[in-house]
Amino acid sequence: MTIIATGLRYDCAGRTILHPTTFKATRGERVGLVGASGSGKSTLGHILVDALQATGKRVAHVPQSPDEALDPLRSMAFHWREAEKALGQPPNPLRQSALFTALRITGGDLRKRPWGWSRGMQQRFVIAMALLGTPDLLVMDEPTSALDPVVAAQTMGLLDQTLDGTDTALLLITHDLGLAASRVTRLMVMDQGRIVEDAPTSTLLSAPQSQAARALCAHRNWLALPC
Ligand SMILES: Nc1ncnc2c1ncn2[C@@H]1O[C@H](COP(=O)(O)OP(=O)(O)OP(=O)(O)O)[C@@H](O)[C@H]1O
Numbered sequence: 650m651t652i653i654a655t656g657l658r659y660d661c662a663g664r665t666i667l668h669p670t671t672f673k674a675t676r677g678e679r680v681g682l683v684g685a686s687g688s689g690k691s692t693l694g695h696i697l698v699d700a701l702q703a704t705g706k707r708v709a710h711v712p713q714s715p716d717e718a719l720d721p722l723r724s725m726a727f728h729w730r731e732a733e734k735a736l737g738q739p740p741n742p743l744r745q746s747a748l749f750t751a752l753r754i755t756g757g758d759l760r761k762r763p764w765g766w767s768r769g770m771q772q773r774f775v776i777a778m779a780l781l782g783t784p785d786l787l788v789m790d791e792p793t794s795a796l797d798p799v800v801a802a803q804t805m806g807l808l809d810q811t812l813d814g815t816d817t818a819l820l821l822i823t824h825d826l827g828l829a830a831s832r833v834t835r836l837m838v839m840d841q842g843r844i845v846e847d848a849p850t851s852t853l854l855s856a857p858q859s860q861a862a863r864a865l866c867a868h869r870n871w872l873a874l875p876c
Contacts, residue, residue, distance in 0.1 A: 651675050652786050652818055654700040659692050667692050668843045674786065674818040681829030681850070682822045683865060684839030690822045693839065694788050697820070701786060708786045709779035714795040715771035718778070719763040725774060726759040732778040748777040751811040769800035776808060783817065790822045805832055826865045830854060838862045 652674045659667040667689050674680050682690050694710070701708040712718055719728055733740060749755045752773040757766050766774065772792065779787055792808075793801035809832065812819060823829050829836060829850075836853045838846040840861035846853060857863045 652701065652706060654697055654704075657693065657696045657700055659689075659696050666842055667696060670844055672697050672820075674820065676785075676816045677812075677818055678835065679812075679819045679821070679833040681833035681836045682820060682839060683824065683826050683829050683836060684861060685864070686824055688839040688861070689842040690824070690839050691790050692842075694790050694820065694822050698788055706786065707782055707784040708788065709782060709784040711772075711776055711779050711787065711789040711792050713791040715763065715768065715775050716795075718775045719771060721763055724760055724762055725757060725766065728774070728778065729759065732781050736782040738781070744781065745777075748780055748811070752777050752807050767800075769796055769804060772796060773804055773807065776804075776811075780811065780817070783815070785816070786818045786820060787812075788820045788822065791824070792821070793828065794823075794825075801828075826868070836862075838865065 653671070655671045657667060657670040657672060658665070670693060672693075682693065684690050698708050698710050719725075729745065730740070746755070749757075754766075754770050754773050754777065757770050757774065763771050772795070776789075776792070789808075793804055796804060805828065808819075819833070821829055821833055834850055836846075836848060836850050837844050838853070838857075838859055838861050840859065845859040846857070846862045848858075853862055854866060857866045
């Protein structure tokens with residue numbers, strides 16, 4: 650199934666934050682959305698999630714920090730139950746165990762509140778919740794920026810393995826071209842509320858066409874980062 654959303658647009662206070670945009674992804678495709686801070690990436694991510702949900706597509710969103718998804722006063726078990734309820738699913742220990750094993754959080758104590766888990770484990774738990782409903786599209790907005798580089802790389806590696814062989818497409822939103830380059834097969838570049846380039850990752854990295862893509866590629870130290 651191809652995921653398509655057209656006419657995505659957002660205006661705020663008389664200003665166009667997101668110019669009319671179309672998003673397409675094929676089943677299981679991994680797409681990166683990169684661009685400078687303030688270019689409109691998160692806005693596109695949110696508008697896309699709303700548009701797809703409105704048409705009945707299964708779409709999940711992983712925010713930048715687990716703090717945005719986890720209530721510090723509630724146990725991890727509570728969060729899991731709520732995720733199941735929101736999806737209308739009965740408790741499914743087998744599914745839970747498969748996701749926890751894939752994302753290496755089986756050692757986490759579900760009776761504890763988020764602070765009883767490391768940040769990396771918290772974010773992997775949030776990813777597991779997002780995958781619970783087997784989404785058609787997983788939108789991840791700077792999913793590792795709250796983690797140190799080693800844990801960030803581990804998290805992305807585990808996500809890669811978990812998504813391998815599934816039909817879930819990925820939209821990875823980041824200003825870190827290095828993170829996206831090694832994780833996606835197609836890159837979209839955003840500049841001032843517009844997609845200014847959309848190309849296979851290798852093409853874009855070797856011959857960026859737009860000013861925004863050239864500027865991102867010019868900062869070559871991303872090659873040295875572990876993720
Ligand atoms: N509700 C809003 N009201 C006013 N301005 C907004 C609103 N939402 C977004 N903006 C503005 O829209 C622009 C795009 O913001 P957005 O967060 O989508 O960019 P971004 O590329 O994701 O940035 P970053 O990488 O820093 O997260 C910014 O200039 C932001 O200040």
